[in-house]
Amino acid sequence: GNSVTQMEGPVTLSEEAFLTINCTYTATGYPSLFWYVQYPGEGLQLLLKATKADDKGSNKGFEATYRKETTSFHLEKGSVQVSDSAVYFCALSEREFQKTSYDKVIFGPGTSLSVIP
């Protein structure tokens, strides 16, 4: 079945450090890929998305490129801030062949990020 794998956390970085969170996926159809962020005590917020191969999603300084050849969607940010401390979830939603609508979202286990001053 479809699945998402993320790098193990927690990740601790100093402010202004470079961030990479690895994500790989398994899917049989035509997935769209997402990064969601969850701040402490809150629900999920969509951070960015990409809907087809080679698309780059970006938001708030975060970027991720849909790599079909490596089935990856790694999240990057050039300079993290303390306010970026949160749990990051890689996810996919797949549209099966010849269907027009998207199905459920499948999430990875999440990667906790702590940024220290």
Add this chain to the structure above:
Amino acid sequence: DAGVTQSPTHLIKTRGQQVTLRCSPKSGHDTVSWYQQALGQGPQFIFQYYEEEERQRGNFPDRFSGHQFPNYSSELNVNALLLGDSALYLCASSLLVVNEETQYFGPGTRLLVL
């Protein structure tokens, strides 16, 4: 424009009881999905409702049931609560049209079963 809202925010129940959680979708959305997020894990899909019918279901027992109303709002019901049902329950709304793939999540209801 109101986003997805959920009620209540927190709930404490005892084993064997029943619980009902509520969700109002983002304005203009017609599809509601429910997810269970156990502590330290990613959300797991429970089911999805569209046009007042269950459209798709994840690997959850029949104790978990739902309903969607004509105004697109939804309820999640859990019967015979178990300790393992303690989790954050997330509602997500979306629009079931061609090429619309994004689900928008509410803040969740945190359920504690004692």
